[in-house]
Amino acid sequence: MKVRSVHLGLVGLLLVLAAQEAPAIAVPGPQCQKQCGGVDIHYPFGIGDNCSRSGFNVSCQEVQDGVYKPFLGDFELLNISLIHGTIRELNHISTYCYNSSDGGFMSSSTWSFDASNTPFRFSDVHNKFTVIGCNTLAYIVDNTDKGYQSGCVSTCQNLSDLADASSCSGLGCCQTDIPKGMGFYNVSFDRGFDTSQISRLGLGGCSYAVLMEAAEFNFSTTYINTTDFNDTKIGRAPVVMDWAIREGTSSCEVAKRDDSTYACLSSNSKCVVSPNGPGYLCNCSNGYEGNPYLPDGCHDADECKNSPCPSGGACHNTVGGYRCSCPVGRKFNQRSNTCDPDTTLITGVAIGFFLVVIFSSFGYMILQKRKLNQVKQEHFRQHGGMILFERMRSEKGLAFTVFSEAELVKATDNYDKSRIIGKGGHGTVYKGIVKGNMHVAIKRCALIDERQKKEFGQEMLILSQINHKNIVKLEGCCLEVEVPMLVYEFIPNGTLYELIHGKNQALQIPFSTLLRIAHEAAEGLNFLHSYASPPIIHGDVKSANILLDSNYMAKVSDFGASVLAPSDKEQYVTMVQGTCGYLDPEYMQTCQLTEKSDVYSFGVILLEVLTGQEPLKLDGPEKQRSLSSNFLSAMKENNLNAILPSHMKGQESNELIRGLAELAKQCLDMCGSNRPLMKEIADELGRLRKLSLHPWVQINAEMIETQSLLSGTPTASFEIEAGTTGYPTQEGENLPMNPRSSYYAR
Structure with missing residues (x-):
C-alpha cells in the first residue's frame, strides 16, 4: 500500500x-x-x-x-x-x-x-x-x-x-x-x-x-x-x-491597529471577517472595483454599465456611486427605484392652470355652450330632423314626438343603471317616465355609420306612421345627440322567448296560447312586408323580439337591424346582422336581406313553439346543436315524434301538429324563393288555430286561455316590481308583470 x-x-x-x-x-x-x-x-x-x-x-x-x-x-x-x-x-x-x-x-x-x-x-x-x-x-x-x-x-x-x-x-x-x-x-x-x-x-x-x-x-x-x-x-x-489574511488575528479591529501588516492598502477598501477560519479579507468599498490589496487598487466603478436606473431615467456615474435622473415632470424615487410624478412641479402647474381657468371661465362656458348648440343642431340635421319637422307640419295629427336630450336625461335619472331593462347589440334600453306620466322604453342606439345617419330621419317617419296592434309603437325620438335615441311604448310582460324557455315557462302556457302569439307576430310581420310603404324588412326576427303586453298580445319589436326593402334587387348589405340560430343561410351567402330572410327566422320561432327547444345548443353534440337542422332531418326521415316534447304527443291533434311542422318546413327551405310569404304564413296559422275545434269549443278554449294567463297560477315565477300590481283585465283581475325583462335591445 x-x-x-x-x-x-x-x-x-x-x-x-x-x-x-x-x-x-x-x-x-x-x-x-x-x-x-x-x-x-x-x-x-x-x-x-x-x-x-x-x-x-x-x-x-x-x-x-x-x-x-x-x-x-x-x-x-x-x-x-x-x-x-x-x-x-x-x-x-x-x-x-x-x-x-x-x-x-x-x-x-x-x-x-x-x-x-x-x-x-x-x-x-x-x-x-x-x-x-x-x-x-x-x-x-x-x-x-x-x-x-x-x-x-x-x-x-x-x-x-x-x-x-x-x-x-x-x-x-x-x-x-x-x-x-x-x-x-x-x-x-x-x-x-x-x-x-x-x-x-x-x-x-x-x-x-x-x-x-x-x-x-x-x-x-x-x-x-x-x-x-x-x-x-x-x-x-x-x-x-x-x-484569508491569517497572520495571528481573527478580527478587522485588531488588524487595523498594525499598519505594518494590514493588508487592505487601498484607501477605498474595507475589511471583512473571513467566513471560514480566522483572519480577514479586503473588499473594495461600495462604488469601487479593483484590487483592495494594492495602494490605489480600488478605482471608481462605472455602475451605469449595468443600467441600474428605472426605465425612462438617465444614469450619471459619480465617484464611488451613481445618480439617476428622470424626465421633466417626474422625480426619482430611490426606495422603489422608479420615476414617480413630481408632485411639486405638478402642484405648481395645477395652481397656475386653475387660476387661468378661473379668469377665463365665463368666456369658456359661453364658447362651449355655443359649440354644444352647434353640435346638437348638426346632429339634428344629420339625422333628418328638418325633414321630419316638415312632414309633421304637412301631415297634421302625426302621433310622433321629438324629445330633447334634457327630457330623456330627466326621464331616466341621468341613465341610472337601475333603469336598465335591456341590453343588446343595437343599444341599451332604459325604463323612463316622460311628460304626462307616460311609461316608455328609451333605447340608446349603438354607433351608426354616415349612411345610416342620412336614412335615420326617413326611417323614423316610416316607423312613426306604423300603427298596428302587433307592432311596438314608436312614441318618438331624440335627434340632437350623436347617436339617435328612440322612445317606444313600454311593454310589461317580457318576451315569447321567456315564455317558452325562460323563467316564465313555469306558467305552463297551453299550446293554443303559443300558437295564438305566433299568429299575432306573423300578422305584425305581414304588415311590415305588405302594407308599409316602402316595405320594411325586420332583419332580426326571433322569439326574444316578440314582446307580450298586459293582455299577452304579441308585439314585434327591435328594429335596430331593420332596413327598407331595396328597390334595386341587386342591392347588398355590407355586414350580415342577426342572431345565430335564426339567420337565413341564403342571406349569409349572398349578403342580400329580403322579406324571405324574415320568413326563415320566423320558421325557427315556429320550431320553438312546436318543440319547446332553443334554436342553438352550444353545449350539446355538434350534430344536434342546430334546432332547424335536427327538425329538417326528422322530417326527412318521417320521424317528427323524435323532437316533439312528451306533453305534445297525444294532447294535440296529429293534423294540427303535422300542419304546423309542414309550415315550418316551408319557411326553412334553403332556397328563399320557395318559402311562403308572411301573409300566407299568417293565413295558415289562422287556419291551424281553428283546426279540429267546433265553434263552441273554440270559444271555451279562448276563455280558458285568457283565464290561465290573467289569473296567475300558483306556479308562476314572474318578477313583480315593488308597488306594482299589474294592469286590470277585462274581468277586473290583476295581471302579473315582469317590468325588468330584457327586451327591445335583443
Whole structure:
C-alpha cells in the first residue's frame, strides 16, 4: 500500500522563512509576472521574489515543452477570486484497487492534504467528500486537534442498478459534507469492504475517494470500471480553498491597529471577517472595483454599465456611486427605484392652470355652450330632423314626438343603471317616465355609420306612421345627440322567448296560447312586408323580439337591424346582422336581406313553439346543436315524434301538429324563393288555430286561455316590481308583470 501525503504548509515553509528576511508587506513591482498559463495572478498572490504576500507565492512551471501552468505548492492553480476570497486547485484522487493478476493483492494509493499552517482552508460550501465504487467505504479524517472523522458508503450489485443513476446518492457513488475551518484531511479505505468479489462480477476492481468541488462533479456509470483515475496526472479533481489574511488575528479591529501588516492598502477598501477560519479579507468599498490589496487598487466603478436606473431615467456615474435622473415632470424615487410624478412641479402647474381657468371661465362656458348648440343642431340635421319637422307640419295629427336630450336625461335619472331593462347589440334600453306620466322604453342606439345617419330621419317617419296592434309603437325620438335615441311604448310582460324557455315557462302556457302569439307576430310581420310603404324588412326576427303586453298580445319589436326593402334587387348589405340560430343561410351567402330572410327566422320561432327547444345548443353534440337542422332531418326521415316534447304527443291533434311542422318546413327551405310569404304564413296559422275545434269549443278554449294567463297560477315565477300590481283585465283581475325583462335591445 502506498500512502502519499502533500503538506502545503511544509512546502510553504521555505516561503515563510524567505519572507522573514523581507518586509512584512511586499508590494509587487512592474517586473512581477501577472499571468501564467492563462490564469491571472492577482496580489496578494504573486510569482517571484517580492511579488506576493507571505504564504501566497505562486510558481509558474513548465509541464511540457513550451506549456507553463501556475502551481501553489504541489497543486496546479486553476483560478483566483479576490471578491469571494477563493482559489481553485487540482486535488489528487485516492485509489483502492483489487489486482487479479497479482494474486488478488489489494493496493491503495491514498493522499493527505495539509494546509493547516497556511492562509488556506477547505471550503465547506463548495466541496464535498466524494466516493466512487461498489462495496466501498472510505473515511476522511482531520488528525489535528479538531478530531473530525467522517465516511461515505457506496454499494451496487450489478450494472442494472446503475442504469438510471444520475446523481451521487449511494449507488456507485456517495458524497458527504465537511465542517468549517478544515485545513487538513487524510483519506483511508475500510479493508472490510472487499472489492475482489465485485471485480469478479465485472464491475471493476477499483474504488476512488477525493475531496472536490461538488458543482464540477457529474456522476457517470463509466467511472465504476475505469482505471484512469489511478494515473496521477489524470486522477485529479478541482477543489475550492477559502483563503484569508491569517497572520495571528481573527478580527478587522485588531488588524487595523498594525499598519505594518494590514493588508487592505487601498484607501477605498474595507475589511471583512473571513467566513471560514480566522483572519480577514479586503473588499473594495461600495462604488469601487479593483484590487483592495494594492495602494490605489480600488478605482471608481462605472455602475451605469449595468443600467441600474428605472426605465425612462438617465444614469450619471459619480465617484464611488451613481445618480439617476428622470424626465421633466417626474422625480426619482430611490426606495422603489422608479420615476414617480413630481408632485411639486405638478402642484405648481395645477395652481397656475386653475387660476387661468378661473379668469377665463365665463368666456369658456359661453364658447362651449355655443359649440354644444352647434353640435346638437348638426346632429339634428344629420339625422333628418328638418325633414321630419316638415312632414309633421304637412301631415297634421302625426302621433310622433321629438324629445330633447334634457327630457330623456330627466326621464331616466341621468341613465341610472337601475333603469336598465335591456341590453343588446343595437343599444341599451332604459325604463323612463316622460311628460304626462307616460311609461316608455328609451333605447340608446349603438354607433351608426354616415349612411345610416342620412336614412335615420326617413326611417323614423316610416316607423312613426306604423300603427298596428302587433307592432311596438314608436312614441318618438331624440335627434340632437350623436347617436339617435328612440322612445317606444313600454311593454310589461317580457318576451315569447321567456315564455317558452325562460323563467316564465313555469306558467305552463297551453299550446293554443303559443300558437295564438305566433299568429299575432306573423300578422305584425305581414304588415311590415305588405302594407308599409316602402316595405320594411325586420332583419332580426326571433322569439326574444316578440314582446307580450298586459293582455299577452304579441308585439314585434327591435328594429335596430331593420332596413327598407331595396328597390334595386341587386342591392347588398355590407355586414350580415342577426342572431345565430335564426339567420337565413341564403342571406349569409349572398349578403342580400329580403322579406324571405324574415320568413326563415320566423320558421325557427315556429320550431320553438312546436318543440319547446332553443334554436342553438352550444353545449350539446355538434350534430344536434342546430334546432332547424335536427327538425329538417326528422322530417326527412318521417320521424317528427323524435323532437316533439312528451306533453305534445297525444294532447294535440296529429293534423294540427303535422300542419304546423309542414309550415315550418316551408319557411326553412334553403332556397328563399320557395318559402311562403308572411301573409300566407299568417293565413295558415289562422287556419291551424281553428283546426279540429267546433265553434263552441273554440270559444271555451279562448276563455280558458285568457283565464290561465290573467289569473296567475300558483306556479308562476314572474318578477313583480315593488308597488306594482299589474294592469286590470277585462274581468277586473290583476295581471302579473315582469317590468325588468330584457327586451327591445335583443
